[in-house]
Amino acid sequence: MTEAPLLEVRGLNAWYGESHVLHGVDLDIREGETVTLLGRNGAGKTTTLRAIMGILRRREGVIRLRGQDLLNLPLHRVAQSGLGYVPEERGIFASLNVAENLMLPPAVADNGMSVDEIYRLFPNLYERRTSQGTKLSGGEQQMLAIARILRTGARVLLLDEPTEGLAPVIVQRIGDVLVELKERGMTILLVEQNFRFARKVADRFYLMEDGRMVNSFPGHQLDANMDQLHEVLGV
Amino acid sequence: MSTIFGIPAPALYGQILIGLINGSFYALLSLGLAVIFGLLRVINFAHGAQYMLGAFAAYLLLNYAGIGYWPALILAPLIVGAVAVVIERTMLSRLYSIDPLYGLLLTFGLALIFEGMFRYWFGAAGKPYAPPAQLSGGINLGFMFLPIYRGWVVVASLVICIGTWLLIEKTRLGAYLRAATENATLVQAFGVNVPRLLTLTYGLGAGLAALAGVLAAPIYQVSPLMGSNLIIIVFAVVVVGGMGSILGAIVTGYVLGVLEGLTKVFYPEASSIVIFVIMAIVLLVRPAGLFGREE
Numbered sequence: 001m002t003e004a005p006l007l008e009v010r011g012l013n014a015w016y017g018e019s020h021v022l023h024g025v026d027l028d029i030r031e032g033e034t035v036t037l038l039g040r041n042g043a044g045k046t047t048t049l050r051a052i053m054g055i056l057r058r059r060e061g062v063i064r065l066r067g068q069d070l071l072n073l074p075l076h077r078v079a080q081s082g083l084g085y086v087p088e089e090r091g092i093f094a095s096l097n098v099a100e101n102l103m104l105p106p107a108v109a110d111n112g113m114s115v116d117e118i119y120r121l122f123p124n125l126y127e128r129r130t131s132q133g134t135k136l137s138g139g140e141q142q143m144l145a146i147a148r149i150l151r152t153g154a155r156v157l158l159l160d161e162p163t164e165g166l167a168p169v170i171v172q173r174i175g176d177v178l179v180e181l182k183e184r185g186m187t188i189l190l191v192e193q194n195f196r197f198a199r200k201v202a203d204r205f206y207l208m209e210d211g212r213m214v215n216s217f218p219g220h221q222l223d224a225n226m227d228q229l230h231e232v233l234g235v
Numbered sequence: 236m237s238t239i240f241g242i243p244a245p246a247l248y249g250q251i252l253i254g255l256i257n258g259s260f261y262a263l264l265s266l267g268l269a270v271i272f273g274l275l276r277v278i279n280f281a282h283g284a285q286y287m288l289g290a291f292a293a294y295l296l297l298n299y300a301g302i303g304y305w306p307a308l309i310l311a312p313l314i315v316g317a318v319a320v321v322i323e324r325t326m327l328s329r330l331y332s333i334d335p336l337y338g339l340l341l342t343f344g345l346a347l348i349f350e351g352m353f354r355y356w357f358g359a360a361g362k363p364y365a366p367p368a369q370l371s372g373g374i375n376l377g378f379m380f381l382p383i384y385r386g387w388v389v390v391a392s393l394v395i396c397i398g399t400w401l402l403i404e405k406t407r408l409g410a411y412l413r414a415a416t417e418n419a420t421l422v423q424a425f426g427v428n429v430p431r432l433l434t435l436t437y438g439l440g441a442g443l444a445a446l447a448g449v450l451a452a453p454i455y456q457v458s459p460l461m462g463s464n465l466i467i468i469v470f471a472v473v474v475v476g477g478m479g480s481i482l483g484a485i486v487t488g489y490v491l492g493v494l495e496g497l498t499k500v501f502y503p504e505a506s507s508i509v510i511f512v513i514m515a516i517v518l519l520v521r522p523a524g525l526f527g528r529e530e
Contacts, residue, residue: 093417
């Protein structure tokens with residue numbers, strides 16, 4: 001635990017208009033780690049990602065990537081510092097075809113995956129590269145949303161509920177992709193309600209409730225924390 | 236003399252040509268309006284003034300600097316585009332986060348100021364601007380006499396429209412523009428400098444209006460109110476084509492121009508309202524416009 005975190009969040013507060021939605025959130029992610037944020041709907045998981053990314057602008061506290069302050073950067077500079085965002089609604093553009101969607105985010109480092117590599121990892125996307133982005137199935141749109149960030153060379157992936165509303169076989173496929181990204185050394189902050197999915201990839205868990213962090217524990221202690229999980233997640 | 240539906244053929248062809256010319260300007264202007272509205276969600280009421288500024292830029296370049304038509308075709312859009320960039324940076328960009336009505340009011344106010352200034356300096360009367368020597372005169376096509384400059388305007392505006400369409404549909408910059416039109420925040424979260432994209436887009440739209448102004452200078456006269464006479468029709472074209480639709484703006488511009496020309500032949504009394512009648516019908520049947528997407 002002595003290694004300096006790659007992404008460091010300290011005392012993060014955030015507001016939607018007048019409503020105070022994050023209360024002093026602390027979060028650390030080390031290089032190459034996969035960390036999962038668990039919590040009920042409305043606990044503040046998506047808000048935490050949006051606040052880190054800078055999409056939610058009204059925030060206070062500390063957000064640092066590799067020691068660099070992100071809080072005061074304009075939104076488009078945050079991506080350039082190495083954060084890649086895959087939103088919950090996937091954000092596939094209807095007016096762009098699959099290939100254009102894939103090529104949309106500008107590269108932020110030169111070690112991103114090549115387009116060939118991406119099409120090898122996601123053969124469906126290659127077959128449908130000239131289709132309108134939103135004509136893809138939900139699972140394919142999710143793959144595309146992940147793939148377009150991989151192309152940019154972002155070091156940290158902020159992944160918001162990638163399995164939501166998808167069939168079990170697709171969820172399995174996304175799990176395989178995450179394992180592969182982990183093996184390649186990608187650092188991942190995953191928001192998930194499905195902890196059975198998350199346990200396969202997560203090194204550590206954070207548990208959120210009402211805009212606060214209520215617990216954090218390493219992946220292998222998931223079972224030991226099951227009682228609290230059931231209580232907080234209401235499952 | 237041959238007739239078509241009882242109309243002398245030369246009169247018919249002549250009106251179709253006038254319709255095509257007017258349609259060229261409708262298309263060029265509604266194209267810029269559509270690009271600006273699509274991305275900025277601003278209804279640019281200064282568009283007619285920017286068209287007028289383009290024509291005046293050409294007139295002033297010629298009469299005060301001796302710079303002729305061809306360089307003006309490049310310089311006038313650059314000058315007007317630069318003015319628009321300053322307007323966007325200093326004023327318009329402050330209004331994006333509030334009601335779109337304020338953007339409309341600001342651009343409407345700016346249009347009045349520009350038109351007022353030029354009326355004060357140059358009077359309301361039109362100033363002549365001669366077509367370049369290479370494009371003066373005309374050719375006999377056999378069925379009609381075609382003034383070369385008018386043919387040039389139709390061809391040039393088609394090339395500009397197609398070029399703009401290709402820029403938006405086929406290039407990376409265009410992909411940013413289309414994506415930001417759908418979800419600007421996400422595109423910015425991907426690392427694209429969206430505020431700069433908005434500035435460039437406003438500059439591009441205004442530049443297109445100025446280019447149309449230069450093309451128009453030798454046909455209509457250069458006058459401070461030339462834009463406000465045209466812009467109301469152009470708004471109708473945008474509504475018929477579909478707010479924000481690029482292809483809709485282009486196609487509708489030419490089609491309505493020709494329809495207006497034909498109305499002048501067959502039922503002249505209706506020629507000044509035909510476009511608005513079509514607009515009303517389209518709004519009743521397809522409120523999003525012929526090429527617009529329902530939101």
